[in-house]
Amino acid sequence: MSTSAELFTIGRLARRCGMSTRTVRFWSDAGLIPVAGRSAGGYRLYDAAAVARLDLVRTLRELGLGLDKVEAVLTDAATVAEVAAAHVAALDAEIRMLRTRRAVLGTVAKRATTTEETLLMHKLAQMSARERQEIIDEFVRYVVEGVDPGSPAIGIAENMRRLPAELPDDPTPAQVDAWIELGELVASEDFRRRVRAMAVAGRPAAEPEHAADPGAVMEHAGRALADGIAPGSPDGRAVLDRITGPDVPGAERTRIADRMAEFTDARVERYWQLLAIIDGREPAPAAVPAFEWFIAALRAHGD
Known part of the structure; x- marks a missing residue:
């Protein structure tokens, strides 16, 4: 000694x-x-x-x-406990970042992306909560610009902007994938125009006389799709009649198809599924394929 x-x-x-x-x-x-x-x-x-x-x-x-924190402890400008608490918070943030990076690398390995896609994925995944929210907010502002404030589209748009405050501390590869896909989706000009067209069109003040029951579409058209029944076939006509009834005029079938097509888009449905995944919820099963089958059957057996 x-x-x-x-x-x-x-x-x-x-x-x-x-x-x-x-x-x-x-x-x-x-x-x-x-x-x-x-x-x-x-x-x-x-x-x-x-x-x-x-x-x-x-x-x-x-x-x-x-060294600055060490000096603060040595000069009694801060206690070891205070410095440790601040360092724990910094480490927590770093751990979240590392977990996100790990998830992104897993996605890169799985998707065999190009260099450009990898850079985009990294940029999107590293964004702060505020930056992520601003991307969605800008998209929603574009969609509803000039739309009547009383339109149902405004309420739908508000729901479209509800992102989780942050990616989870330990995001799964599926959640990172979902955020990357969502970022790419709202940046697509074609998708933006499509959603805006839906918002501007709005819903009719009253349902048409022969409006289809969504539950019936999911049940019968969904089963026909699963069974491989072609919409334009005689069997397809029989399924269509079970949904709308056999007495709907051909011209009315076409009008129903046109109106329903305005609000049927797999990308919009995917948008809601991605929000659910990011939020840690189970996304709703895809309904659009059944409605697309129904629209095709309406047109095949219209005028």
Whole structure:
């Protein structure tokens, strides 16, 4: 054991603490290790207090604290507990970032993306919650610009902008995939125009006389689709009659098909599914294919 009167050169201090001379000199130059005096040759000398201080500095640095935080602890500008709490928060943020990066890399490996796609995926996944929300907000503003404030489209648009505040602390590859796909989707000009056309068209004030029951469409058209029945076939006509009734005029079938097609789009349905995945919810099963079959049957057996 060293006595309090014993002094160390920087080399002996480094060996005493099992560190490199370069590191001890750097910390000493930064003012973290006090110099007790100078030798006859002008070399720095350190006492036992420097040994204890060096041990503390090393411990704090190994915990990942920056030199500014270490200095704050040593000068009593902050307690170890306060600095540790701040560092825990910083580590939590870093862990979230690393988990997200890991998920993105998993997606890149799975999708065998190009360099450009990889850069886009990384950019989208690294965005802050505010930046992600602004992308969706801008999309919704474009969709509803000039639309009557009393239109049902306004309420739908508000639901379209409801993103989770943040990606989860430990996002699954599916959630990262969903956010990337959503970002690409709302950037598509064709998709933006399609959703805006839906918003501008709005819903009719009253349902047409021969409006189809969505439940019946899902049941009968969905089963026909699964069974491989062609919409224009005689069997397709029989399924259509079960949904609308056999007495609907051909011209009315065409009008129903045209109106329904205005609001049937697989990409819009995918938008809602992606929001659900990002939010950690099970997305609703796809309904659009059944409605597309129904629309095709209406047109095949119209005028």
